[in-house]
Each structure stands twice: as C-alpha cells, then as structure tokens.
Amino acid sequence: MLRPVLYIADKLKDVFTDDARYRTIDSTRNQFKVAYSGIETFNLNSGNGYSYEKTVTHNFGYVPQVLCWGYSIKDVGSGVVGIDNQLSIFPFNDYVLADPTKKLFVASIDKTSTYVKFKVYEDNTEIYGADPQPASYELTGLKLRYLIFVDAEA
Amino acid sequence: MSIRAILEIAKSGEDLRTIGAVDKALDSTLFLPKIYAVKKVSPVRTTEYEPTTLTYAHGRGYPPMFITYREQQYLWDNSSMPEFDPVRYTFETGTETVKQKMNSTNFINEDCGWYSRDHYLILFLNPLEDPATAPEPTSHNSPRLKIGEDLRNTPDYEASIDSKYQTLKVHTQDQLVCSLPAWNSTDVDYSRFDWFEVAHGLDYPPVFAPFGVDSSGLDLNLCYQGDLADIPSDFVVNDIVNKMWEGRNWYNEFLNPTEFFETLWLFVDSSKLYLGYRRLNLSFGNQTFPARTVRVNYTIFNLPINEEFNLLS
Numbered sequence: 001m002l003r004p005v006l007y008i009a010d011k012l013k014d015v016f017t018d019d020a021r022y023r024t025i026d027s028t029r030n031q032f033k034v035a036y037s038g039i040e041t042f043n044l045n046s047g048n049g050y051s052y053e054k055t056v057t058h059n060f061g062y063v064p065q066v067l068c069w070g071y072s073i074k075d076v077g078s079g080v081v082g083i084d085n086q087l088s089i090f091p092f093n094d095y096v097l098a099d100p101t102k103k104l105f106v107a108s109i110d111k112t113s114t115y116v117k118f119k120v121y122e123d124n125t126e127i128y129g130a131d132p133q134p135a136s137y138e139l140t141g142l143k144l145r146y147l148i149f150v151d152a153e154a
Numbered sequence: 155m156s157i158r159a160i161l162e163i164a165k166s167g168e169d170l171r172t173i174g175a176v177d178k179a180l181d182s183t184l185f186l187p188k189i190y191a192v193k194k195v196s197p198v199r200t201t202e203y204e205p206t207t208l209t210y211a212h213g214r215g216y217p218p219m220f221i222t223y224r225e226q227q228y229l230w231d232n233s234s235m236p237e238f239d240p241v242r243y244t245f246e247t248g249t250e251t252v253k254q255k256m257n258s259t260n261f262i263n264e265d266c267g268w269y270s271r272d273h274y275l276i277l278f279l280n281p282l283e284d285p286a287t288a289p290e291p292t293s294h295n296s297p298r299l300k301i302g303e304d305l306r307n308t309p310d311y312e313a314s315i316d317s318k319y320q321t322l323k324v325h326t327q328d329q330l331v332c333s334l335p336a337w338n339s340t341d342v343d344y345s346r347f348d349w350f351e352v353a354h355g356l357d358y359p360p361v362f363a364p365f366g367v368d369s370s371g372l373d374l375n376l377c378y379q380g381d382l383a384d385i386p387s388d389f390v391v392n393d394i395v396n397k398m399w400e401g402r403n404w405y406n407e408f409l410n411p412t413e414f415f416e417t418l419w420l421f422v423d424s425s426k427l428y429l430g431y432r433r434l435n436l437s438f439g440n441q442t443f444p445a446r447t448v449r450v451n452y453t454i455f456n457l458p459i460n461e462e463f464n465l466l467s
Contacts, residue, residue, distance in 0.1 A: 003166065006163060008298075008317040010320075010463075011294065011296040012296075020456060023323070024318065024319060024321065025315070025317045027179050028166065030179045030324040031322065031323050031324070032187070032321065033178075033180075033181055033184035033186055034185050034187060035184060037185075039283070060176065063392070065365075065453070067219070069220075072255070084255070086256060087256045087282045087283070088247070088253035089247050089254065090396075091366055091395065091398075091399040092253055092399060093399050110396065111392075119400075123400075123402070125406065126407065127403070127406045128406060129409070143283070147187065150175045150181075152176060153364065153451045154392075154452065154453065
C-alpha cells in the first residue's frame with residue numbers, strides 16, 4: 001500500500017539523493033513536539049522554606065521527554081549568595097565558593113505518567129562536622145524555562 | 155470565529171481520525187523547537203592546571219535554548235581511564251560547581267576541565283527568555299513550509315512549524331537492557347568496568363536522550379543514598395537521572411558513608427549507543443557486588459552531534 005509522505009530538505013539539499021538527516025521535515029519520522037511550555041519566576045526565602053515547585057499535570061499516561069533551564073547562584077561579594085541570571089540546563093547543583101557552609105542549591109525534575117514537577121530548593125542536609133551548619137540564603141527573581149514534549153521517553 | 159488551518163500527519167500505521175497527539179509525526183497545533191545551528195566550541199587553555207574555558211558568541215540578542223554534547227577520547231578525559239576509539243560523545247551539563255550557562259550574548263563554561271576536548275552546542279531558535287525587541291521574521295530563498303499566526307510580522311520561533319529549521323526527528327526509540335553479573339572484588343581486583351552497546355544504524359554520532367546523564371556519570375550511591383543492597387537489582391536509568399543532584403549532600407552528611415561505589419555513563423559514537431558501568435571497592439578487602447539489571451529508555455535522533463551548520467547564515 002502506498003503511503004503519502006511529506007519531505008522538505010535543507011536549502012541546497014535534495015530530499016531524494018541527500019541523506020535523510022538533511023530533511024528538516026520528514027513525515028515518516030516522529031518530530032518532537034511541545035505540549036506544554038512556560039517561564040516561571042519565583043523566590044526562595046524563609047516564607048517558602050527556601051523551596052519552590054512548579055507542577056504541570058499532563059495526564060499522558062506515559063512519561064514524556066522534558067527539557068528545563070534555569071538561573072543559578074553566584075557569590076556577589078563578601079560571601080553573600082545572589083542570583084546568576086544566566087540559564088543552565090536542569091538538573092544541576094550549585095555551591096557558592098565550593099564550600100558547604102552555604103546550603104546546596106538543587107535544580108531538579110520529577111517526571112511521572114501524570115505530571116512533571118520542576119523543583120528548585122536549598123538542601124537542608126546537616127553536614128558532618130560542619131560548625132556552624134550550612135546557612136540558608138534568600139533569592140528573589142529566580143527563573144526557570146521548561147518544555148514538556150508530547151513525545152514519550154521510549 | 156476564524157478558522158485555523160492545521161497540518162496533522164499520523165505516524166506509520168496510525169489512523170489520524172482516532173489517535174491522540176503522541177501518535178502524530180507532525181501536528182501544527184503543537185510547536186516544534188527549531189534548531190538553527192550546531193556549533194563546535196573548542197576549549198581555551200591559557201596555562202597548565204588552570205581552568206579551561208568555553209565561550210561562544212551566538213549573536214541572537216536573547217538567550218537561545220540549547221543542549222550540549224562533549225567529545226571524549228578517554229573516560230573523564232583521563233588517559234588512565236578506558237580509551238574510546240573512535241571518540242565518543244556524552245551529554246553535558248557542566249561540573250558540580252561550574253555550570254554551562256547561556257545569556258543574551260554568549261554561551262559560557264568557565265571551567266570544562268584541564269584536558270577537555272571539543273563541545274558541540276545544539277542551538278534552538280526558541281528563546282529561554284523573550285528578547286526586549288522581537289527579531290524580524292527571516293527570508294529563506296527556497297521552498298518553505300511555515301505554519302503559525304501572523305507569519306509576516308512575528309519571529310520565526312513563534313511559528314509552530316517552519317521547514318527552514320531542523321527539528322528533533324526521531325530515528326529510533328527503544329530500551330537497552332544491561333545484565334550486570336555479580337562480581338567478587340578484592341583488594342587487588344578492586345575496579346571493574348562493564349560496557350553494553352546497541353547499534354543505532356546511523357553512520358555518525360547522533361543527538362540522543364535521555365538528557366541529563368553527563369560526562370561525570372550517574373553516581374548510583376547518590377541516587378539511592380546508599381550502596382550495595384540499597385541500589386535496586388533492577389532499575390531504569392531514566393527514573394533516577396535527577397536523583398543524583400538531589401542526593402549530592404549524602405557524601406557530606408556522613409563521614410565515609412561508603413567504600414563501594416557504582417557509576418554509569420551513556421555515550422554514542424558513529425555506530426553505537428553505549429552504557430558503561432563501573433564498580434569500585436575502596437575497602438582494601440573482599441566484597442561481592444550483586445548482579446543487576448540496568449535499563450535505559452533511549453531516543454536516537456536523526457541529527458549528527460559533530461556536523462556543524464548554521465541555518466541563519
């Protein structure tokens with residue numbers, strides 16, 4: 001049985017004679033498509049326990065592919081932790097001064113068959129032998145940018 | 155009420171009248187992230203034993219979405235570790251303390267390791283943050299399919315489909331199942347690598363997922379905050395990719411929490427996808443590491459990691 005196809009090639013490439021990787025559109029292959037996307041602005045402070053979560057309920061019945069990027073932290077001088085407003089890909093950790101006297105900054109994703117949860121928080125773990133224990137730091141104006149694809153992990 | 159034209163194409167064997175979005179190869183009601191460039195970024199090393207930097211001025215005027223892969227000849231770029239011939243590529247996020255970062259002018263990594271090789275940036279036209287002034291739509295001078303609203307006045311990245319740009323086209327998806335045998339380690343035989351592989355059927359190293367297992371590897375002790383019996387006998391890598399970053403402080407919480415370490419890596423080269431698994435016994439005694447079944451749900455895309463292009467040039 002014949003199946004209609006849609007091929008579109010890169011400029012200066014031939015859809016029939018050049019390798020398939022030069023097709024920008026190829027209906028014989030799945031192309032990853034975004035179901036949900038967004039930008040979130042949030043703070044970490046004593047009011048929220050230095051923890052932020054953004055939950056997107058998708059109810060796909062399978063675990064989707066996800067990409068997320070967000071701001072991290074930096075030393076803004078005199079040991080004060082501030083926001084680094086450049087975007088890094090999730091998941092990641094950050095320390096200021098590579099020193100556990102400030103709490104570990106965690107950027108992470110939970111993915112399930114019904115929701116995706118983006119998490120940014122300061123880790124409250126007590127550090128062995130540290131005196132004093134790690135201190136929290138307030139951050140105002142953190143951001144994260146996410147894409148949740150309709151396409152499954154496998 | 156205005157009528158909106160849409161383009162939907164079902165995956166092979168599916169009926170467009172009855173399927174959901176996941177079974178459509180193309181669906182203009184959902185946007186396709188648009189890849190405008192793959193760029194090789196080479197590390198700059200000014201003096202030995204000093205941080206090696208990566209910088210690329212992308213020219214977009216806003217921070218574009220990106221993912222990165224890193225070329226390695228040796229595991230950890232360390233010549234005492236297993237060598238890869240041909241070279242392999244792994245997803246990259248940056249180190250524990252030095253991230254890869256994107257701003258409105260540059261992609262930056264302030265310390266990618268003393269012996270780091272080339273990195274490859276997969277750059278999307280879509281912004282991480284909206285620019286103060288939206289760019290003009292571009293011309294193409296070649297047949298073009300573009301679907302979206304107000305196409306003459308909005309940036310190309312606002313279109314749901316634009317055939318000028320590359321997309322994440324799936325070559326194959328499957329699960330790699332790795333049967334790790336039990337291993338009796340000793341004070342002499344204290345480190346073991348097991349490698350598992352699957353041919354991807356392309357003749358170039360392809361962009362691949364899962365995203366997030368980077369060149370430092372996935373530390374299973376941190377993922378499960380334990381060792382040996384704390385790590386399941388059967389687990390899926392995709393389920394724990396983020397757990398390592400949540401468990402990072404476990405090494406700091408206890409004095410010497412373990413002497414038995416398990417780490418895995420994911421790589422591609424021009425013919426295969428690899429999972430490497432290392433078990434390490436630092437107790438100076440005997441220890442049996444249990445058998446495990448390690449599964450990874452992978453996606454191979456029809457896009458070379460190491461073939462540069464720029465569709466805006």
